[in-house]
Amino acid sequence: MKTPLLQFTEKGIYCAAADVYLDPWRPVDKALITHGHSDHSRWGHKQYITQNDNVPIIKHRLGDIQVSGVRFRESILINGVKFSFHPAGHIVGSSQIRVEHKGEIWVFTGDYKTENDGISTPYETVKCHTFITECTFGLPAFKWTTQAEVMNNINTWWAENKALGQTSVLFGYSLGKAQRLLKHLDTSIGKIYTHGAIEKMTEIVRQIVDLPPTELITRDTKKEDIKGNIVLAPPSTHGSTWLRKMSPFVTGSASGWMAFRGARRRRAIDKGFVLSDHCDWPALLESIEATGAEKVICTHGYTDIFSKYLRTLGYDARTEATQYEGETLDPTPTLPEGENNNSKEKSLEV
Amino acid sequence: MSEETRTQQEKSPPLGDIGGMKRFAALIKTLDSTNKTNAKVAALAHYFKEAPDRDKVWTIAILSHRRPPRPVNTTFLREWASELANIPLWLFEESYHIVGDLAETITLVIPNATEPSEKTLTQYLEEMIWLKKRSDEEKKEYLIENWKILSYYERFVFTKLITGGFRIGVSQKLMTRALSKATGIEEDVLAYKLMGNWDPATVSFHDLVIEKDESQKHSRPYPFYLAYAVEGEPSELGDVSNYLAEHKWDGIRSQTIIRNDDIFIWSRGEELVTDKYPELHILKDHIPNGTVIDGELLPFPNGQIGSFNELQTRIGRKTVSKKMLETTPVIVKAYDILEWEGKDVREYAFAKRRALLQSLYRNMSYNNLPFYISATMEFNNWNDMATERGRSREMRSEGLMIKHKESSYGVGRKKGDWWKWKVDPLTIDAVLTYAMRGHGRRSNLFTDYTFGLWNDDRTELITFAKAYSGLTDKEFKQVDAWIKKNTLERFGPVRSVTPHHVFEIAFEGIALSKRHKSGIATRFPRILRWRQDKKMEEANSLSDLKAMIPK
Structure with a gap:
């Protein structure tokens, strides 16, 4: 079986062909960063690549880091893999990351919303084969007003x-x-x-x-x-x-x-x-459909429920464990020492 | 502003003149938008000044737990709501477990309407009474039609009224305070007027609140006097000879009222329970008119005080079967007398009231009645009293009551001359095995836990109790985060978790039970503390628990 273009590893989402990580949660050599929230842009990577607007933000948050900025939709080639940043509409300077290699296209959303908030560059649909999406509010109980x-x-x-x-x-x-x-x-x-x-x-x-x-x-x-x-x-x-x-x-x-x-x-x-920087239920479903993706991977939020529902709609949908938190309800308290963690469901549920 | 929007605004009625349901929904929204009691009282008082009288009566009824019975069962509500929301039922159920409130879930998943309703609150409640007897098809049609047209808060209130249990953080006391503010009638007077049986469908606001109608008065109870718990040593209460002690019986605190050749039995929750205890009705033939007794309702199988668990099987039943009357008859164990010969005697000294109670008991025409007196005891020193307290479990009581001989019968809970000195709870170390999300303010947080004890060869944990309280908010958050990472399996809303954490569980009583998997029922189990110092292998076994059952 060939190696998937993006893999979920202990350190983060990994592109083996280019040897880079997307929003990794453990220190790596080269990290492509979607946006400035602390669960997506962590401290300790040797090199950061992100969209221009996000550069001053992560510099402010992480201090003295080596970071290079790129324009929206500008392609960068790493070991023959084509990467580009596209507006995610989540916060100022937030992007989705498009990855293309040998005709196969994956998109990683980080966090996103489709409503134009008048301050972030508005979300753009990026066509792809595999769509890695958050689903922080992936329940039909969440429907935003304008x-x-x-x-x-x-x-x-x-x-x-x-x-x-x-x-x-x-x-x-x-x-x-x-x-x-x-x-x-x-x-x-x-x-x-x-x-x-x-x-x-x-x-x-x-x-x-x-x-x-x-x-x-x-x-x-x-x-x-x-x-x-x-x-x-x-x-x-x-x-x-x-x-x-x-x-x-x-x-x-x-x-x-x-x-x-x-x-x-x-x-x-x-x-x-009720005001969120994430998609509500209808927006998640609409944006997934618009990408034309057949495969959907849910990273954080009500992942099990949401991917189960996507499967009933005919998508090849699954959940992958990450350490992204989305919009947290309560700051997650740290646990006393000596906790076992042998569950299959290691993703942080919010 | 465009010409079109201006016309639209002129069409909508001015704010001071909004219709019933809209006004009620707006009230609920306002109550929901503040965390401050004074602001809630002000909003309610404003409502009681402005709303139509019929709606006011229904509002009082709703906020004092007098709703019409649920017209549609919740299985149908779930099915129809998911149909209207165009989602599969399993997805609705998953959402419900996370939202934690059925009416709120229905309100959230249904597509939003924009048209506010013109119907009044009273109309809606009358329709709900009407709806109860309709066919399922008619019920479905009615619900879907209304869900489609009501705006968010109206839809929430409407659905909440249908699902029952209108708990929205407004107590009856708070409502009474607001009503007092709006009408200028004293709170105590209002609380008294709103007690007892009245039907919101027929009573007018004037008759209920304004009119000085005393015709119903003969059924009304007095406010209960409650005791404070002894903190520290009871000897700090002073000279032991100033006090009378008695056992604190473990049943339902009640008032038995004999007036106008009729009997009324009230529970402490201000619920009229006369019909639930037909075996007590005979008392009206043996206790003179103008008598009010404060006492404990106790199960009395085979002529002995039973466990609260036995009484529990009778609570909540609408009709009491003949068999149940035979196996679990109920008696009154009298503590006090509040009215004698039609006179309020609450100001008499406790010792004097007890003397009255004794003479009433002596004069009762024959002695095979379901009426007993809770014996008072005098002690020479506090140590002797402590010895008696030590016998409480054996006596099937919760501990002792210590009452000053000179004390009058007060209102509510006051510090001073009535004290409860309960036995220490029983405790056992158990392992967390299952967890469920809480409801209301704990929705979306795993706060409802199931605990297990080891079987005899310590290979398996047997479920023995559920507990929802006892941890701090911070501890709940920590356990919640741990549960989410250590889930083994999901069974609908319930998750099994890796057995690991030990908690000390306290409970008040223990009895054998056929209804429980472990064969044992515990009374009022709660978490005493999180034993992070203990490994799960060190938790107790079911046989440890069995050994605690009084012989």
Whole structure:
């Protein structure tokens, strides 16, 4: 049997013909990187190759690394294998990676969404034979409303809170979600304050897209200045003393998981906005169909359920274990020492 | 704004005038959008001021667990919803296990509608009562028609009403507080008015809430007085001679009311359970009118106090069979008297109330009645009391109650003069064998565990109990992550996991049982702690558990 073009190994997704890895989770010599989230761009590789927009992002996150940037759709040849990066629409600088060798084409999505969020280069369908897809929200229970509608709800919420003399604290990932929210907040309502982690990342992203002005919250920021405005904060600040300065405040969270009432209640968040940087159920099915792929490999999310359903639709679909996490509901806590791990299902389920 | 959108906006009714179901769904959405009690009370109070009276009555009914019975069984609901969503049933079931709430799953998988409904909440509930007697085809047609047209929150509320169990994080107490805010009627008065039996389909808001109608009053119970647990040593309570002790019986706390030649039995959950205990109805012929007794309902097979497990088989049954009345008759074990000769005596000293109770008991015309008194005991010192507490399991009690002789019968739980001194729970070390995702706020997280104990030759783990509580949120997250990586097999929502982790399980009581695989039923099992220091080989065996059964 011939070696598949891409293999799932202990270190990551491996292309033997070119001797390179895609989004590896253990240190390797040469890594092609889809986007800047920490489960896809890890520390310790000798050489990084990624799309130009993502270069400053991973440099900021990983520090002194050797990285080269390529343009979208630009082909690079490594040992006769043709690689190219195509917009994934997930976050700023996110790509799918197309791999072509001897007439066979594979596409690895990393993470992606098909809705144009007005900040990431919009997703493009890439025709292929084998499509390696995420399915973080691969259940029919996930169906998003449009970004315009969600942002309208967020801005209305902010205005209502302001009218009641309350500060709005909105939680979102420092890279991606925070800038997406920022881009579409209605600055006529008030000022936008940020947490340090978000402010730093936003400075980097400003090199790539235009974003409204923000104000970093420092020790000198006055409580009465913040009042009624909106604060963008990473989810980890929820329940921390850092929030004290914002009171009286109400909390909101923008995540695909907010589709579940239980998820929101567990986190004791006031208001949940269903806004995700991943595909919902219909978008996953539509984008898979559009690629024309016969083989589909599911990497993370509800992989078993989703690939089973794909098989009923006639695809040759299977699950491969990876260490990608997608959009996590809870930060995965570390386990006490001495854990056995002898399960067939080693992939991280979120 | 284009001409077209402007016309559309003018067509929709102004916000202050929205229809019933839309308003109710908006209320639920608002309650869902805040985590703060005051904001919830304010939203409910606003609703109680603005909504039509009939809808208000139904809202009170829904939030005090008086819904109409479920009109459609859930198997059909699942089938029809997956049909409408155009997905296979197995995929619907998988989604349900992850979402953790049936109504929410149905609401999520069905395609979104844009048209808000014009029907009122009352109309919907009347339709649900009507629907119960229809054919399956008519039910299907009705559901699909409504699912198609209702917007997200309306669809959620509509489906939630059909599936039953409308638990949305609003307690009856919170609802009463809001109603009090909206009407200006005191909370205690309202709580009293809303007790007992009333039918939301027929009672008017005025009669239920506003009218000072006392005709139903004779069935109403008093609020229960509850005790605090003794922390530390009971000797800290002071002079032992100030107290009376009695056993804390393990049954159902109840009030028995004899008024107007009628008998009413209430459980502590404010549920009228008179019909479930026909053998107690005879008491109305032997206890004078104007008497209210606080006591424990206990199973009494063969003239002896049975285990709670035996009573459990009677709870939840609508009709009590003749056989069950013979094998598991129930008695009242009286603790206290709250009303005597039509007079509220809750302010009397406990010792004086007990004297009244004794004289009532002595004067009861013949003694073969299902009515006993819980004996009070006086002790010379705390050590003697501790010795008596040590006999609790043998006596089939949960421990001791310690009540100050001068104490009046208060309202709710107050620290001061009533104390419970329960026996320490029984504990055993067991191995985690299966896990299931939780519901509600624990949805999508593996928090419902099954535990096993070793068989005699220690080759196999035998399931003995399930437990859902006792770990911290952080521990639950850790175990959840571990389970996801150590799944052996999946059986629908249940996963078997690699036997590895040992947990100390606490439980209150233990009895032989035919219904359990292990042959043993434990009462209120919960996780005491995660024994990360223990290997699974060190867990206990089923024979260790059997040895704990009182002889």
